[in-house]
Amino acid sequence: MLTCSVANLEPEETAHGLLLSRTGRTLGELWLLVDGERTLAAIASGGEVVVNALEKYILAADVAFERLDWVTGAGLATTAGSGWTTNREGVRFRALLGQAVTAAPGIVVDDEPDLARLAQLAAGIPDWDAESVARRNPLETGLGALVPADVGCYPGQEVISKLRHVGGLRRRLVRLQLSAPVEVGASLERDGAPAGEVTSTALQPDGSQLALGYVKRPMEGERLTAGEARALVLGPGLLDDIPF
Known part of the structure:
Protein backbone atom coordinates (compact mmCIF):
# COMPACT_ATOMS: atom_id res chain seq x y z
CA MET A 1 0.00 0.00 0.00
CA ARG A 170 7.48 17.93 -17.54
CA ARG A 171 8.52 20.05 -14.58
CA ARG A 172 10.23 19.72 -11.20
CA LEU A 173 10.12 21.50 -7.86
CA VAL A 174 13.39 23.40 -7.41
CA ARG A 175 15.08 25.64 -4.86
CA LEU A 176 15.59 29.20 -6.05
CA GLN A 177 17.72 32.14 -4.93
CA LEU A 178 15.98 35.40 -5.88
CA SER A 179 17.86 38.68 -6.15
CA ALA A 180 14.83 40.70 -5.01
CA PRO A 181 11.46 39.94 -3.39
CA VAL A 182 8.72 38.60 -5.66
CA GLU A 183 5.15 37.52 -4.99
CA VAL A 184 4.07 33.91 -4.71
CA GLY A 185 2.65 32.91 -8.07
CA ALA A 186 5.13 35.03 -10.02
CA SER A 187 6.02 33.62 -13.42
CA LEU A 188 9.53 32.36 -14.10
CA GLU A 189 11.01 32.90 -17.55
CA ARG A 190 13.92 31.41 -19.47
CA ASP A 191 15.21 33.58 -22.32
CA GLY A 192 11.88 35.41 -22.38
CA ALA A 193 9.77 32.24 -22.57
CA PRO A 194 7.59 30.87 -19.74
CA ALA A 195 9.51 28.33 -17.64
CA GLY A 196 7.49 27.93 -14.44
CA GLU A 197 6.23 29.74 -11.37
CA VAL A 198 7.21 30.60 -7.80
CA THR A 199 5.19 28.73 -5.14
CA SER A 200 6.81 29.75 -1.82
CA THR A 201 9.18 32.48 -0.67
CA ALA A 202 11.06 33.44 2.49
CA LEU A 203 13.06 36.61 3.08
CA GLN A 204 16.73 36.28 4.03
CA PRO A 205 18.65 38.70 6.28
CA ASP A 206 20.45 40.21 3.26
CA GLY A 207 17.14 41.18 1.63
CA SER A 208 17.18 38.46 -1.02
CA GLN A 209 14.66 35.64 -1.09
CA LEU A 210 14.84 31.89 -1.01
CA ALA A 211 12.01 30.29 -2.90
CA LEU A 212 10.54 27.08 -4.20
CA GLY A 213 8.98 26.83 -7.61
CA TYR A 214 8.06 24.48 -10.41
CA VAL A 215 10.34 24.74 -13.43
CA LYS A 216 10.23 23.01 -16.81
CA ARG A 217 13.36 20.93 -17.49
CA PRO A 218 15.48 22.68 -14.82
CA MET A 219 19.26 22.75 -14.81
CA GLU A 220 21.22 23.36 -11.62
CA GLY A 221 23.00 26.71 -11.77
CA GLU A 222 20.92 28.17 -14.59
CA ARG A 223 19.58 31.70 -14.27
CA LEU A 224 15.93 32.50 -14.82
CA THR A 225 14.01 35.72 -14.32
CA ALA A 226 10.92 36.56 -12.25
CA GLY A 227 9.87 40.00 -13.37
CA GLU A 228 12.80 42.29 -12.56
CA ALA A 229 14.36 39.75 -10.20
CA ARG A 230 16.99 37.20 -11.14
CA ALA A 231 16.29 33.60 -10.10
CA LEU A 232 19.21 31.20 -9.66
CA VAL A 233 18.28 27.50 -9.71
CA LEU A 234 20.01 25.98 -6.67
CA GLY A 235 19.10 22.38 -7.37
CA PRO A 236 16.92 19.65 -5.89
CA GLY A 237 15.91 19.49 -2.24
CA LEU A 238 16.57 17.19 0.70
CA LEU A 239 13.94 14.62 -0.30
CA ASP A 240 14.60 14.70 -4.04
CA ASP A 241 16.83 11.82 -5.15
CA ILE A 242 16.77 12.54 -8.90
CA PRO A 243 19.61 14.79 -10.13
CA PHE A 244 18.90 17.56 -12.61
Missing part, protein backbone atom coordinates in the same frame (compact mmCIF):
# COMPACT_ATOMS: atom_id res chain seq x y z
CA LEU A 2 2.75 2.49 0.94
CA THR A 3 5.98 3.49 -0.74
CA CYS A 4 8.03 2.50 2.32
CA SER A 5 8.78 -1.02 3.50
CA VAL A 6 6.82 -1.91 6.64
CA ALA A 7 6.96 -5.70 6.93
CA ASN A 8 10.50 -5.87 8.31
CA LEU A 9 10.29 -3.02 10.81
CA GLU A 10 11.43 -3.93 14.32
CA PRO A 11 9.83 -2.54 17.51
CA GLU A 12 10.56 1.19 17.93
CA GLU A 13 11.74 1.48 14.31
CA THR A 14 10.11 4.04 12.05
CA ALA A 15 9.41 4.43 8.35
CA HIS A 16 8.43 7.44 6.26
CA GLY A 17 6.46 7.06 3.06
CA LEU A 18 3.61 8.10 0.83
CA LEU A 19 0.24 6.74 -0.17
CA LEU A 20 -0.28 7.09 -3.92
CA SER A 21 -3.19 6.64 -6.28
CA ARG A 22 -3.08 4.06 -9.06
CA THR A 23 -2.02 6.82 -11.44
CA GLY A 24 0.96 7.74 -9.25
CA ARG A 25 -0.52 10.87 -7.68
CA THR A 26 0.19 11.67 -4.04
CA LEU A 27 -2.72 11.09 -1.65
CA GLY A 28 -0.92 11.42 1.67
CA GLU A 29 2.30 11.35 3.66
CA LEU A 30 2.73 9.07 6.69
CA TRP A 31 5.18 8.27 9.47
CA LEU A 32 5.00 4.71 10.81
CA LEU A 33 6.19 3.44 14.20
CA VAL A 34 6.14 -0.20 15.29
CA ASP A 35 4.90 -0.35 18.89
CA GLY A 36 4.69 -3.94 20.10
CA GLU A 37 1.98 -5.67 18.09
CA ARG A 38 0.69 -2.41 16.63
CA THR A 39 1.92 -0.13 13.90
CA LEU A 40 1.17 3.51 14.63
CA ALA A 41 0.57 5.61 11.52
CA ALA A 42 0.89 9.38 11.90
CA ILE A 43 -0.74 11.04 8.91
CA ALA A 44 1.45 14.08 8.31
CA SER A 45 -0.55 15.21 5.28
CA GLY A 46 -3.65 13.98 3.53
CA GLY A 47 -5.97 13.49 6.51
CA GLU A 48 -9.31 11.89 5.74
CA VAL A 49 -8.26 11.01 2.19
CA VAL A 50 -5.62 8.68 3.63
CA VAL A 51 -7.96 7.24 6.27
CA ASN A 52 -10.68 6.51 3.72
CA ALA A 53 -8.20 4.90 1.32
CA LEU A 54 -6.73 2.63 4.01
CA GLU A 55 -10.14 1.61 5.36
CA LYS A 56 -11.03 0.16 1.96
CA TYR A 57 -8.43 -2.56 2.56
CA ILE A 58 -9.65 -3.77 5.96
CA LEU A 59 -11.58 -6.65 4.39
CA ALA A 60 -8.53 -7.70 2.36
CA ALA A 61 -6.14 -7.97 5.31
CA ASP A 62 -6.10 -9.08 8.93
CA VAL A 63 -5.96 -5.58 10.39
CA ALA A 64 -8.02 -3.22 12.50
CA PHE A 65 -7.88 0.58 12.67
CA GLU A 66 -8.07 2.70 15.80
CA ARG A 67 -8.07 6.47 15.43
CA LEU A 68 -5.86 8.43 17.85
CA ASP A 69 -5.87 12.20 18.33
CA TRP A 70 -2.95 13.88 16.56
CA VAL A 71 -2.16 16.02 19.62
CA THR A 72 -1.09 12.84 21.42
CA GLY A 73 2.03 12.89 19.26
CA ALA A 74 2.26 16.56 18.42
CA GLY A 75 2.03 17.51 22.08
CA LEU A 76 5.35 15.82 22.74
CA ALA A 77 7.14 18.64 20.94
CA THR A 78 5.72 21.23 23.33
CA THR A 79 5.89 19.25 26.56
CA ALA A 80 9.54 18.57 25.87
CA GLY A 81 10.13 22.32 26.07
CA SER A 82 11.12 22.66 22.44
CA GLY A 83 9.10 25.82 21.85
CA TRP A 84 7.43 24.42 18.74
CA THR A 85 3.69 24.73 18.30
CA THR A 86 1.62 21.56 18.12
CA ASN A 87 0.79 21.46 14.45
CA ARG A 88 1.36 18.87 11.76
CA GLU A 89 3.79 20.90 9.69
CA GLY A 90 6.04 21.81 12.63
CA VAL A 91 6.30 18.24 13.85
CA ARG A 92 6.81 16.93 10.31
CA PHE A 93 9.57 19.44 9.62
CA ARG A 94 11.39 18.81 12.90
CA ALA A 95 11.27 15.06 12.30
CA LEU A 96 12.79 15.53 8.85
CA LEU A 97 15.66 17.78 9.83
CA GLY A 98 16.29 16.80 13.46
CA GLN A 99 15.99 18.57 16.79
CA ALA A 100 18.33 21.48 16.03
CA VAL A 101 16.96 23.08 12.89
CA THR A 102 19.17 25.91 11.66
CA ALA A 103 18.36 28.36 8.87
CA ALA A 104 21.90 29.73 8.70
CA PRO A 105 25.05 29.46 10.83
CA GLY A 106 24.15 30.43 14.37
CA ILE A 107 20.43 30.96 13.67
CA VAL A 108 18.21 28.40 15.43
CA VAL A 109 14.56 28.56 14.48
CA ASP A 110 12.74 27.50 17.67
CA ASP A 111 9.91 29.99 18.35
CA GLU A 112 10.71 31.75 15.04
CA PRO A 113 8.15 30.68 12.41
CA ASP A 114 9.68 32.89 9.71
CA LEU A 115 13.12 31.37 10.22
CA ALA A 116 11.58 27.92 10.33
CA ARG A 117 10.03 28.56 6.95
CA LEU A 118 13.36 29.85 5.66
CA ALA A 119 15.07 26.66 6.81
CA GLN A 120 12.35 24.58 5.18
CA LEU A 121 12.86 26.32 1.86
CA ALA A 122 16.65 26.07 2.18
CA ALA A 123 16.22 22.30 2.47
CA GLY A 124 13.77 22.22 -0.42
CA ILE A 125 11.01 20.56 1.58
CA PRO A 126 7.64 21.22 -0.07
CA ASP A 127 4.66 22.50 1.88
CA TRP A 128 1.60 20.31 1.32
CA ASP A 129 -0.63 23.25 0.42
CA ALA A 130 1.73 25.88 -1.01
CA GLU A 131 3.38 23.42 -3.40
CA SER A 132 0.06 21.63 -4.11
CA VAL A 133 1.58 18.25 -3.28
CA ALA A 134 -1.80 16.52 -3.17
CA ARG A 135 -2.64 14.76 -6.41
CA ARG A 136 0.76 15.52 -7.97
CA ASN A 137 3.38 12.93 -8.82
CA PRO A 138 5.95 12.76 -5.96
CA LEU A 139 8.86 12.92 -8.42
CA GLU A 140 7.52 16.27 -9.59
CA THR A 141 7.15 17.67 -6.05
CA GLY A 142 10.66 16.76 -4.90
CA LEU A 143 9.66 13.74 -2.81
CA GLY A 144 11.48 11.07 -4.80
CA ALA A 145 13.40 9.84 -1.75
CA LEU A 146 10.08 8.71 -0.26
CA VAL A 147 9.51 6.48 -3.29
CA PRO A 148 12.61 4.23 -3.32
CA ALA A 149 13.31 2.41 -6.57
CA ASP A 150 13.80 -0.89 -4.71
CA VAL A 151 10.38 -0.90 -3.01
CA GLY A 152 7.49 -2.38 -4.96
CA CYS A 153 3.89 -3.52 -4.77
CA TYR A 154 2.25 -0.19 -4.05
CA PRO A 155 -0.39 1.66 -6.08
CA GLY A 156 1.16 3.76 -8.82
CA GLN A 157 4.44 1.82 -8.89
CA GLU A 158 4.43 1.31 -12.67
CA VAL A 159 3.94 5.03 -13.30
CA ILE A 160 6.75 5.99 -10.91
CA SER A 161 9.12 3.36 -12.31
CA LYS A 162 8.52 4.53 -15.88
CA LEU A 163 9.24 8.15 -14.98
CA ARG A 164 12.43 7.14 -13.17
CA HIS A 165 13.85 5.01 -15.96
CA VAL A 166 12.35 6.48 -19.13
CA GLY A 167 11.84 10.09 -18.12
CA GLY A 168 8.93 12.32 -18.95
CA LEU A 169 8.70 14.70 -16.01
Whole structure:
Protein backbone atom coordinates (compact mmCIF):
# COMPACT_ATOMS: atom_id res chain seq x y z
CA MET A 1 0.00 0.00 0.00
CA LEU A 2 2.75 2.49 0.94
CA THR A 3 5.98 3.49 -0.74
CA CYS A 4 8.03 2.50 2.32
CA SER A 5 8.78 -1.02 3.50
CA VAL A 6 6.82 -1.91 6.64
CA ALA A 7 6.96 -5.70 6.93
CA ASN A 8 10.50 -5.87 8.31
CA LEU A 9 10.29 -3.02 10.81
CA GLU A 10 11.43 -3.93 14.32
CA PRO A 11 9.83 -2.54 17.51
CA GLU A 12 10.56 1.19 17.93
CA GLU A 13 11.74 1.48 14.31
CA THR A 14 10.11 4.04 12.05
CA ALA A 15 9.41 4.43 8.35
CA HIS A 16 8.43 7.44 6.26
CA GLY A 17 6.46 7.06 3.06
CA LEU A 18 3.61 8.10 0.83
CA LEU A 19 0.24 6.74 -0.17
CA LEU A 20 -0.28 7.09 -3.92
CA SER A 21 -3.19 6.64 -6.28
CA ARG A 22 -3.08 4.06 -9.06
CA THR A 23 -2.02 6.82 -11.44
CA GLY A 24 0.96 7.74 -9.25
CA ARG A 25 -0.52 10.87 -7.68
CA THR A 26 0.19 11.67 -4.04
CA LEU A 27 -2.72 11.09 -1.65
CA GLY A 28 -0.92 11.42 1.67
CA GLU A 29 2.30 11.35 3.66
CA LEU A 30 2.73 9.07 6.69
CA TRP A 31 5.18 8.27 9.47
CA LEU A 32 5.00 4.71 10.81
CA LEU A 33 6.19 3.44 14.20
CA VAL A 34 6.14 -0.20 15.29
CA ASP A 35 4.90 -0.35 18.89
CA GLY A 36 4.69 -3.94 20.10
CA GLU A 37 1.98 -5.67 18.09
CA ARG A 38 0.69 -2.41 16.63
CA THR A 39 1.92 -0.13 13.90
CA LEU A 40 1.17 3.51 14.63
CA ALA A 41 0.57 5.61 11.52
CA ALA A 42 0.89 9.38 11.90
CA ILE A 43 -0.74 11.04 8.91
CA ALA A 44 1.45 14.08 8.31
CA SER A 45 -0.55 15.21 5.28
CA GLY A 46 -3.65 13.98 3.53
CA GLY A 47 -5.97 13.49 6.51
CA GLU A 48 -9.31 11.89 5.74
CA VAL A 49 -8.26 11.01 2.19
CA VAL A 50 -5.62 8.68 3.63
CA VAL A 51 -7.96 7.24 6.27
CA ASN A 52 -10.68 6.51 3.72
CA ALA A 53 -8.20 4.90 1.32
CA LEU A 54 -6.73 2.63 4.01
CA GLU A 55 -10.14 1.61 5.36
CA LYS A 56 -11.03 0.16 1.96
CA TYR A 57 -8.43 -2.56 2.56
CA ILE A 58 -9.65 -3.77 5.96
CA LEU A 59 -11.58 -6.65 4.39
CA ALA A 60 -8.53 -7.70 2.36
CA ALA A 61 -6.14 -7.97 5.31
CA ASP A 62 -6.10 -9.08 8.93
CA VAL A 63 -5.96 -5.58 10.39
CA ALA A 64 -8.02 -3.22 12.50
CA PHE A 65 -7.88 0.58 12.67
CA GLU A 66 -8.07 2.70 15.80
CA ARG A 67 -8.07 6.47 15.43
CA LEU A 68 -5.86 8.43 17.85
CA ASP A 69 -5.87 12.20 18.33
CA TRP A 70 -2.95 13.88 16.56
CA VAL A 71 -2.16 16.02 19.62
CA THR A 72 -1.09 12.84 21.42
CA GLY A 73 2.03 12.89 19.26
CA ALA A 74 2.26 16.56 18.42
CA GLY A 75 2.03 17.51 22.08
CA LEU A 76 5.35 15.82 22.74
CA ALA A 77 7.14 18.64 20.94
CA THR A 78 5.72 21.23 23.33
CA THR A 79 5.89 19.25 26.56
CA ALA A 80 9.54 18.57 25.87
CA GLY A 81 10.13 22.32 26.07
CA SER A 82 11.12 22.66 22.44
CA GLY A 83 9.10 25.82 21.85
CA TRP A 84 7.43 24.42 18.74
CA THR A 85 3.69 24.73 18.30
CA THR A 86 1.62 21.56 18.12
CA ASN A 87 0.79 21.46 14.45
CA ARG A 88 1.36 18.87 11.76
CA GLU A 89 3.79 20.90 9.69
CA GLY A 90 6.04 21.81 12.63
CA VAL A 91 6.30 18.24 13.85
CA ARG A 92 6.81 16.93 10.31
CA PHE A 93 9.57 19.44 9.62
CA ARG A 94 11.39 18.81 12.90
CA ALA A 95 11.27 15.06 12.30
CA LEU A 96 12.79 15.53 8.85
CA LEU A 97 15.66 17.78 9.83
CA GLY A 98 16.29 16.80 13.46
CA GLN A 99 15.99 18.57 16.79
CA ALA A 100 18.33 21.48 16.03
CA VAL A 101 16.96 23.08 12.89
CA THR A 102 19.17 25.91 11.66
CA ALA A 103 18.36 28.36 8.87
CA ALA A 104 21.90 29.73 8.70
CA PRO A 105 25.05 29.46 10.83
CA GLY A 106 24.15 30.43 14.37
CA ILE A 107 20.43 30.96 13.67
CA VAL A 108 18.21 28.40 15.43
CA VAL A 109 14.56 28.56 14.48
CA ASP A 110 12.74 27.50 17.67
CA ASP A 111 9.91 29.99 18.35
CA GLU A 112 10.71 31.75 15.04
CA PRO A 113 8.15 30.68 12.41
CA ASP A 114 9.68 32.89 9.71
CA LEU A 115 13.12 31.37 10.22
CA ALA A 116 11.58 27.92 10.33
CA ARG A 117 10.03 28.56 6.95
CA LEU A 118 13.36 29.85 5.66
CA ALA A 119 15.07 26.66 6.81
CA GLN A 120 12.35 24.58 5.18
CA LEU A 121 12.86 26.32 1.86
CA ALA A 122 16.65 26.07 2.18
CA ALA A 123 16.22 22.30 2.47
CA GLY A 124 13.77 22.22 -0.42
CA ILE A 125 11.01 20.56 1.58
CA PRO A 126 7.64 21.22 -0.07
CA ASP A 127 4.66 22.50 1.88
CA TRP A 128 1.60 20.31 1.32
CA ASP A 129 -0.63 23.25 0.42
CA ALA A 130 1.73 25.88 -1.01
CA GLU A 131 3.38 23.42 -3.40
CA SER A 132 0.06 21.63 -4.11
CA VAL A 133 1.58 18.25 -3.28
CA ALA A 134 -1.80 16.52 -3.17
CA ARG A 135 -2.64 14.76 -6.41
CA ARG A 136 0.76 15.52 -7.97
CA ASN A 137 3.38 12.93 -8.82
CA PRO A 138 5.95 12.76 -5.96
CA LEU A 139 8.86 12.92 -8.42
CA GLU A 140 7.52 16.27 -9.59
CA THR A 141 7.15 17.67 -6.05
CA GLY A 142 10.66 16.76 -4.90
CA LEU A 143 9.66 13.74 -2.81
CA GLY A 144 11.48 11.07 -4.80
CA ALA A 145 13.40 9.84 -1.75
CA LEU A 146 10.08 8.71 -0.26
CA VAL A 147 9.51 6.48 -3.29
CA PRO A 148 12.61 4.23 -3.32
CA ALA A 149 13.31 2.41 -6.57
CA ASP A 150 13.80 -0.89 -4.71
CA VAL A 151 10.38 -0.90 -3.01
CA GLY A 152 7.49 -2.38 -4.96
CA CYS A 153 3.89 -3.52 -4.77
CA TYR A 154 2.25 -0.19 -4.05
CA PRO A 155 -0.39 1.66 -6.08
CA GLY A 156 1.16 3.76 -8.82
CA GLN A 157 4.44 1.82 -8.89
CA GLU A 158 4.43 1.31 -12.67
CA VAL A 159 3.94 5.03 -13.30
CA ILE A 160 6.75 5.99 -10.91
CA SER A 161 9.12 3.36 -12.31
CA LYS A 162 8.52 4.53 -15.88
CA LEU A 163 9.24 8.15 -14.98
CA ARG A 164 12.43 7.14 -13.17
CA HIS A 165 13.85 5.01 -15.96
CA VAL A 166 12.35 6.48 -19.13
CA GLY A 167 11.84 10.09 -18.12
CA GLY A 168 8.93 12.32 -18.95
CA LEU A 169 8.70 14.70 -16.01
CA ARG A 170 7.48 17.93 -17.54
CA ARG A 171 8.52 20.05 -14.58
CA ARG A 172 10.23 19.72 -11.20
CA LEU A 173 10.12 21.50 -7.86
CA VAL A 174 13.39 23.40 -7.41
CA ARG A 175 15.08 25.64 -4.86
CA LEU A 176 15.59 29.20 -6.05
CA GLN A 177 17.72 32.14 -4.93
CA LEU A 178 15.98 35.40 -5.88
CA SER A 179 17.86 38.68 -6.15
CA ALA A 180 14.83 40.70 -5.01
CA PRO A 181 11.46 39.94 -3.39
CA VAL A 182 8.72 38.60 -5.66
CA GLU A 183 5.15 37.52 -4.99
CA VAL A 184 4.07 33.91 -4.71
CA GLY A 185 2.65 32.91 -8.07
CA ALA A 186 5.13 35.03 -10.02
CA SER A 187 6.02 33.62 -13.42
CA LEU A 188 9.53 32.36 -14.10
CA GLU A 189 11.01 32.90 -17.55
CA ARG A 190 13.92 31.41 -19.47
CA ASP A 191 15.21 33.58 -22.32
CA GLY A 192 11.88 35.41 -22.38
CA ALA A 193 9.77 32.24 -22.57
CA PRO A 194 7.59 30.87 -19.74
CA ALA A 195 9.51 28.33 -17.64
CA GLY A 196 7.49 27.93 -14.44
CA GLU A 197 6.23 29.74 -11.37
CA VAL A 198 7.21 30.60 -7.80
CA THR A 199 5.19 28.73 -5.14
CA SER A 200 6.81 29.75 -1.82
CA THR A 201 9.18 32.48 -0.67
CA ALA A 202 11.06 33.44 2.49
CA LEU A 203 13.06 36.61 3.08
CA GLN A 204 16.73 36.28 4.03
CA PRO A 205 18.65 38.70 6.28
CA ASP A 206 20.45 40.21 3.26
CA GLY A 207 17.14 41.18 1.63
CA SER A 208 17.18 38.46 -1.02
CA GLN A 209 14.66 35.64 -1.09
CA LEU A 210 14.84 31.89 -1.01
CA ALA A 211 12.01 30.29 -2.90
CA LEU A 212 10.54 27.08 -4.20
CA GLY A 213 8.98 26.83 -7.61
CA TYR A 214 8.06 24.48 -10.41
CA VAL A 215 10.34 24.74 -13.43
CA LYS A 216 10.23 23.01 -16.81
CA ARG A 217 13.36 20.93 -17.49
CA PRO A 218 15.48 22.68 -14.82
CA MET A 219 19.26 22.75 -14.81
CA GLU A 220 21.22 23.36 -11.62
CA GLY A 221 23.00 26.71 -11.77
CA GLU A 222 20.92 28.17 -14.59
CA ARG A 223 19.58 31.70 -14.27
CA LEU A 224 15.93 32.50 -14.82
CA THR A 225 14.01 35.72 -14.32
CA ALA A 226 10.92 36.56 -12.25
CA GLY A 227 9.87 40.00 -13.37
CA GLU A 228 12.80 42.29 -12.56
CA ALA A 229 14.36 39.75 -10.20
CA ARG A 230 16.99 37.20 -11.14
CA ALA A 231 16.29 33.60 -10.10
CA LEU A 232 19.21 31.20 -9.66
CA VAL A 233 18.28 27.50 -9.71
CA LEU A 234 20.01 25.98 -6.67
CA GLY A 235 19.10 22.38 -7.37
CA PRO A 236 16.92 19.65 -5.89
CA GLY A 237 15.91 19.49 -2.24
CA LEU A 238 16.57 17.19 0.70
CA LEU A 239 13.94 14.62 -0.30
CA ASP A 240 14.60 14.70 -4.04
CA ASP A 241 16.83 11.82 -5.15
CA ILE A 242 16.77 12.54 -8.90
CA PRO A 243 19.61 14.79 -10.13
CA PHE A 244 18.90 17.56 -12.61
